[in-house]
Amino acid sequence: MIFLKLIVTNLRRHRIRSLISVTGVAFSVAAMLTVVSILQGAIGMFSNILSNDSQIIVFERDVSDLFFSSVPASAAAEISNLPMVAHANAVLFGVVASAGHPIITCFGVEPTDARIQKATWIAGDRSDFARNPDDVVLGARAAEFLSASVGSRVQLGHSTFRVMGVVKTTNGFEDGGVFMPLAAAQTFFHKEGTSSVVTVKLRNRDEAAAFNRMVQAKYPDLIALNDSEFSRTYSQFRILKATAWAVGGCGLLLGGLGVANTMIMSVFTRIREIAILRVNGFSHAQIGAVIFGEAAWVTALGAAAGLLAGVCILYALKSIPALDGYIDPSIHPLLMLVVLVLTLLTGVGGALYPAIYAMRVRAVEALRFE
């Protein structure tokens, strides 16, 4: 109890300083959680686009970005006809500009694609999709920012299309995107006879490994990956994840430096007290424990506040209409654990030098310190 009091007493003595330190750690934790969660959420959403009612993605091997991937239509057809395949859909990704909107994602899809069949149609009839090559379906948010409704015409690139339907999806990329019949998209993007990916659902999920091996043997230029494997290995996702952790890590480092600064100040202001403890038999380890304990309190309080702030920030961002569908406010427990452990380690790391300094305090000299 006395030990605990020795730890917290200095925090209570310098309330403003303690509050600033806790706030610094909280901001670091909130920043890390927010950045990592947003990017992981974005990755998750992009993965969902690919894995919509499918288990395996087939795309061009060694391609840096799926927008550059090219899967021949012949391969897509052969894969579709394999006995182990329940269904396979070729999807072409493209990016197009419209007045005031430089980037709109286009999905060239077949009428049987889950994106068309399982989406919530706000307007239009799904059975009419691909009946006319000039028809497009807009995601609800795309319809909103393009000010379009069923029957109106929208300018996409150098062409004009008629809106035949508006769909609502939970995925921000799809909700802000345009769906075109695959053949029309191939013509529009000058990629006749190819698609970006083929999404595959097997009759028996256990045959996934055999299917992947077969694809790699038969089509050396293609690669087939399970959804989870794809999310883990796709280079763009890896770059995004690394960036998120690097940015978050920098935030955390700043928080750690804040803790270090606080603890150095703390040791200097209580140097006489440390000497009193030494004279009364406190060991180096016990002195160190007091300093580390104080840092741990600052860090733990900051981490808790940061966690709360992070969740609030994510919910606040999600409530912004333009970001709806792009942000998943739920923080993965593992991410939470990793961030908390990293924060505690940073806090303790920040207290390392002050603790060593405190342990080396010479009682005789420190007792003369005013």
Next chain:
Amino acid sequence: MVVRTADLWKSYDDGAVTVLKGIDFACFEGHSVALCGPSGCGKSTLLHLIAGLDTPDRGSVWVNGIEVDRHRDLLSLLRHEIGIVFQLHNLIPDLTLEENCLIPAVAAGVNQRVAKDRLRELAERTGLSHRRNHRVQKLSGGERQRTALCRALMNRPKILLADEPTGSLDETTGGMVFDLLLELVAGEGVTLLMATHDRILASRCDRMMEMRAGKIHEPVLAH
């Protein structure tokens, strides 16, 4: 002999100021010894060397027959053999009287119940029972110094080193604290080694030694 020093030398500022110049003295169990002398004559330095808080340039200190410099565990010396009272009470202001006194027990890992019983006993003997849960800031100067005395005796040390224990108190309060100090060390059988420049107080100890120019001169038996 509880404390013995042999040819003890200590200087500061890279040898520019030599405070102790070959101190040889011995102190016997249960005795109260006063070290007299003007400020800066080395009384405090000598006490620090005996407590192991500082190291001599040359010479040796023995406490209970063990050389302090070679003491395997200086912590053990501070936890069990020696109690220290300073001129300033050196209490932690945010803690209560009880918490301050329990610090040596916490350091030494003494059972909490045992430590609290001991504190109750010391508080009674020093007239501080009613102040146990008061914060140090609420205590008077005399009460603070009595608290420091309780803390120093908490782990039943064999030697009490007191560095001008009444130096920061007025004459009346100082006299009362000193009476209590003598009463406690006599009651506990503790050896007292006290630095003071107050010759009247010093004369009440079993033995008085004069420190001048870094040496002990003419040890005088007070009684």
